[in-house]
Amino acid sequence: MNRQQRNKLYDNQQRAFNQGTVEQINDQWIFFDEETEEANMLDDFHQQEMEIFRMNRWRRGILFESGKIRLGNEVIMLRDHDQVRIKKHLVYSLERLLEGINDDAFFQFVTTLNSLGFSIYDCIYCYNHLSFLSEEQRKDGVNFIVFDNQEQICNVQHHFFYFEKVNDRFEFTLNTGKRLIIEKMIS
Structure with a gap:
């Protein structure tokens, strides 16, 4: 089993992501966790892996700037009420x-x-x-x-x-x- 196979098993785990929506409030992006109903500054997840739901599918990238996700060579700007999933860290x-x-x-x-x-x-x-x-x-x-x-x-x-x-x-x-x-x- 190589590293890629292990990563695939990690990715297929239930509850591997915090899922919710984002909103821009007072020029700051806020993440609203749908499970816990907590609100967090999206900047707290800077440089973390996350997924955004666009065109009826989840697209994986890295949050690299407030309101911007890098998906390979593409940059996606967040919009109010976008659905996002933020990868959890393991203990x-x-x-x-x-x-x-x-x-x-x-x-x-x-x-x-x-x-x-x-x-x-x-x-x-x-x-x-x-x-x-x-x-x-x-x-x-x-x-x-x-x-x-x-x-x-x-x-x-x-x-x-x-x-x-x-x-x-x-x-x-x-x-x-x-x-x-x-x-x-x-x-």
């Missing part, structure tokens, strides 16, 4: 963890999480013990990750052992009591 420690595990473990973890109704963007807490062992030859321990999709909570324990063999074990526990364990071993 930093989860992002480092996902980058650090092998492709098979990554794919199994993300697809299992998705099958339970959660997205990697639902992460509210991640303790990445693996990041503290970067200099060690033998790495073993547990990472703790908590997800909240607004309907349920999912706690994941990632048990890892990386030495002569690579072993990743993910234990998913939902607040309903449902449990699921997946394990990936590579010799």
Whole structure:
């Protein structure tokens, strides 16, 4: 699995974007989040990836100036009440963890999480013990990750052992009591 395939899996996650509309008020662009009903200055998202709904499809670009989105070589000016989606950031420690595990473990973890109704963007807490062992030859321990999709909570324990063999074990526990364990071993 190359970087492009991983990015595609990131992009296909539910709740990967904050969606809403924009309005220009007193010469300032304001983003109104449709889920939380919060208003934020659009300048707070400067240089972030975002999508704008134009010509019946979402077009991806970067907010580079107030009211302007760069889509490749094209620049689009925002209009009042345009629908936009702003890409969410992953919790930093989860992002480092996902980058650090092998492709098979990554794919199994993300697809299992998705099958339970959660997205990697639902992460509210991640303790990445693996990041503290970067200099060690033998790495073993547990990472703790908590997800909240607004309907349920999912706690994941990632048990890892990386030495002569690579072993990743993910234990998913939902607040309903449902449990699921997946394990990936590579010799």
